[in-house]
Amino acid sequence: MTGARQWLAGARPRTWPAALVPVVVGTAAADLDQGIVLWRAGAALVVSLALQWAVNYANDYSDGIRGTDDGRVGPMRLVASGAASPTAVKGAAFVSFAVAAGAGVALAAAVSWWLVVVGAACMAAAWGYTGGSRPYGYRGWGELFVFVFFGLVATAGTSFVQDERVTWLAVGASVPVGLLAVALLVTNNLRDLPGDQQAGKRTLAVRLGDRATRVLYVGIVVAVYLCLPYLSLLRPGALLAMLSLPFAVGPCRSVLRGAAGRDLIPVLGATGRLQMVTGALLAAGLVATA
Numbered sequence: 001m002t003g004a005r006q007w008l009a010g011a012r013p014r015t016w017p018a019a020l021v022p023v024v025v026g027t028a029a030a031d032l033d034q035g036i037v038l039w040r041a042g043a044a045l046v047v048s049l050a051l052q053w054a055v056n057y058a059n060d061y062s063d064g065i066r067g068t069d070d071g072r073v074g075p076m077r078l079v080a081s082g083a084a085s086p087t088a089v090k091g092a093a094f095v096s097f098a099v100a101a102g103a104g105v106a107l108a109a110a111v112s113w114w115l116v117v118v119g120a121a122c123m124a125a126a127w128g129y130t131g132g133s134r135p136y137g138y139r140g141w142g143e144l145f146v147f148v149f150f151g152l153v154a155t156a157g158t159s160f161v162q163d164e165r166v167t168w169l170a171v172g173a174s175v176p177v178g179l180l181a182v183a184l185l186v187t188n189n190l191r192d193l194p195g196d197q198q199a200g201k202r203t204l205a206v207r208l209g210d211r212a213t214r215v216l217y218v219g220i221v222v223a224v225y226l227c228l229p230y231l232s233l234l235r236p237g238a239l240l241a242m243l244s245l246p247f248a249v250g251p252c253r254s255v256l257r258g259a260a261g262r263d264l265i266p267v268l269g270a271t272g273r274l275q276m277v278t279g280a281l282l283a284a285g286l287v288a289t290a
Helices: 004-010 017-030 040-067 086-110 114-128 142-163 168-191 193-199 204-208 211-232 236-256 261-288
Strands: none
Touching: 004 040, 017 040, 017 142, 017 261, 040 086, 040 114, 040 142, 040 261, 086 114, 086 236, 114 142, 114 204, 114 236, 168 193, 168 204, 168 211, 168 236, 168 261, 193 204, 211 236, 211 261, 236 261
16 A cells, blocks of 8 residues: 555655745735735645645656656656556545635635636646646646746735735736746756657657756746846835845756756755745745835
8 A cells, every 4th residue: 555655755745835935925915904814825825735736646647657757767656656556646636636626615705706717727737737638748838837827826816815806016926936836847857858758748848958948947047036126116025035046056056067867856856945945035025015
């Protein structure tokens, strides 16, 4: 039987910052003069995390049955390793979807039923990344969808459940958050580039090639910091996130120096830490100057 540790590994904890940071930043970008409704923030966090788990298990299932994960160099995959059956992993994905749906319906009942439509779009995007007959992750669209759903939708959506409106600050804050989520995916796809190419999985990294993908990673990280001066026009404290710059040096250096395969696993962790630190500093700055 698959143990709890293996199921936890299948949920890919290194990717969880992509779900945590949008909720923290989106809440901080809300109109704090009106106060924060804590249960709404908590429900938004449940939705975001559950969707992250769902997309990870769905990716494990879909890539596993297609054979894409055979011989991969990254962390263990449940289906490809034989640790769990495809049916069980698919079931874990749908349980995660159900958890997200439950919290999402509670938010929709309190805020707006339009959130049901947004939630349905998020679930369709999560499944369609590697699932279905025409998975968009196999055609190089993964980064765009991650930016939209783990950046714009997650961050501005979290702010919306507090303010019940979308503000320019929330949209602006979602851009660096989304870019860092994309950086996580670019790192992952750079690591898997040789295997994906062999398996016919045409990720953006496969389409661009090794060198251009490395330049893309660094460009994304640089763009994060270029967003902050604009945000500071809306709330000056956004510049506090500049203090995370030292955390960006290590992963960027490793990528530019040609780290590949297993050597990119620490880069994935470092990128997650960069996102967490940047998000925490950005949120603190937004709150401090609200």
